[in-house]
Amino acid sequence: MDIGIDKINFFTSNLYVDMTELAIARNEDPDKYLIGIGQSKMAVIPPTQDIVTMGANAAESMLTDEDKEDIDLVIVGTESGIDNSKSAAAYIADLLGLRDDIRTFEIKQACYGATAALQMAKAQVTLNPDSKALIIGADIAKYGLNTPGEVTQGGGAVAMLVSANPKLLSFEGGSTYLSRNIMDFWRPLGHSEALVDGKYSSNVYLDFFNNVYSNYKDKTGFTIDNFEALLFHLPYTKMGLKALREAQKDADAKVSAKLAHRFEDSRLYNRQVGNLYTGSLYLSLLSLLENNDDLKSGDRLGLFSYGSGAQGEFFAMLLRKDYRKYLMNTTNEFLQKRTCISVEEYEKIYLKSLHYENNSELDLDMDDAQFVLTGIKENQRQYKNRI
Incomplete structure (x- = not known):
């Protein structure tokens, strides 16, 4: 039975801010951001959006009524939690009417x-082939204004429906994994x-990739030639390029060129x-599926996931067979319709989104999404479905 x-x-x-404008405002050469980091735009998340609303917005437009009836598991992967006790998944399931x-x-x-959520969903559907699992990776990356990490901020949500006999991709075999207790990135309670x-985290990322990728090849007997594309967690896109170059050391010129083209x-x-943290690998996957026209059914994709x-x-x-027929293909148009805001506007939104006041209402004028956060009442977040 295929699951995927x-x-x-x-x-x-x-909303987004242009990275050239941000570079000029920070007295930096724009090429440092555009080429050195590999970013051209950065999503700006207003106070009216959080991981709940973004996750619900990502899921709603792809789910049918039948999907909603079949879903018996919802997992949200995030490091931008809105409550120390209650899960974002409970809010999202309610907003979606599950x-x-x-x-x-x-x-x-x-x-x-x-x-981790995707692998749990795989196990769930293996045991219950008639069920479906909704997996959401949603985050808002914050490093602070005028900090070295500012250029790698961002945010968003990727929603995936996992089922038996999937239309897009199926899992192949097992995984190789590695865990170590290190301090390359963290966010203490209250922060x-x-x-x-930064430099240490980049080095650890590459070390982890080389370890699990090498172990996977040893475990399966595959070589670089067995992969039609390699996908990476992309905290910023130059980081994935560095990992790809590690893999390309084993590839001939033709294979290396193919992988480089598909990485773009x-x-x-x-x-x-x-950066959307938990969702970044899967946004990269979606980007490949919607923008590449030479992959075919049966092609093997290698995915590297990393969490600091x-x-x-x-x-x-x-x-899967005919997978292109089942893609929504709405992302390019969606990204092009966004509004570019000034660096000053971005800074005001950023500072406002750091603190939510109790018993307050939020201004919805700049947010056109279906699901929004309208405010806080008696320490309870208030969500609205505009449709």
């Missing part, structure tokens, strides 16, 4: 959370902005959004 991703969709806010006899919970391990040792397809969306602190995993998925 039946549907996938993405959501972010309708039935009550389901499991909902939230999972955390930095940027690895959505992959709205992450703490990171896979980072188109991430370049325009920035740290956890890494490498696994493979196979493209």
Whole structure:
């Protein structure tokens, strides 16, 4: 029985800041951001959007009534939780109108959370082939204004429906994984902005990739020639390029060129959004599927997931027959319709989103999404479905 991703969709806010304008405002050469980091735009998440609303917005437009009836598991992978006790999945299931006899919970391990959720969904559907699982990777990356990490901020949500006999991709075999207790990136309780040792974190990312990728090849007997594309967690897109270059050391010129071309397809969306932590690997996957025109059914994709602190995993998925017919193909148009705001406007939104006041109402004028956060009442978040 094949199990995998039946549907996938993405959501972010309708606002972004241009990285050239941000570079000029920070007295930096724009090429440092555009080429050195590999980012051209950065999503700006207003106070009216959080992981709940973004997750619900990503899921709603891809789910049918039949899907909603079949879903019996909802997992949200995030490191941007809105409550120390209650899961974002419970809120999302309610906003989507899912039935009550389901499991909902939230999972955390930095940027690895959505992959952990995906693997749990695989196990759930293996045991219950008629069920479907909704997996959401949603985050808002914050490092602070005028900080070295500012250029790698962003946010959004990727929603995936996992089922038997999926239309898009099926899991192939097992995974290889690695876990170590290290301090490359962390966010203590009470901190709205992450703490990171940037150079160390980049080195650990590459070390983890080389470890799990090498172990996967040893375990399966595969070589670089067996993969039609390699996908990476992209905290910024240059990071994935560095990992790809590690893999290309084993490839001949033809294979190396193929992988490089498909990597460019896979980072188109991430370049325009920035870091969405748990969702970034799967936004890259969506970017590849929607922007590449030479992959075919049966092709093997290698996926590297990494979460600081740290956890890494490498696994493979196979493209299903006629998978292109089932893609929504709405992301490019969605990203192009966003509104570019000034650096000054971005800074005001950023500072306002750091603190939510109790018994307050939020201004919805700049947010055109279906699901929005309207305010806080008696310490309870107030959500609205505009449709």
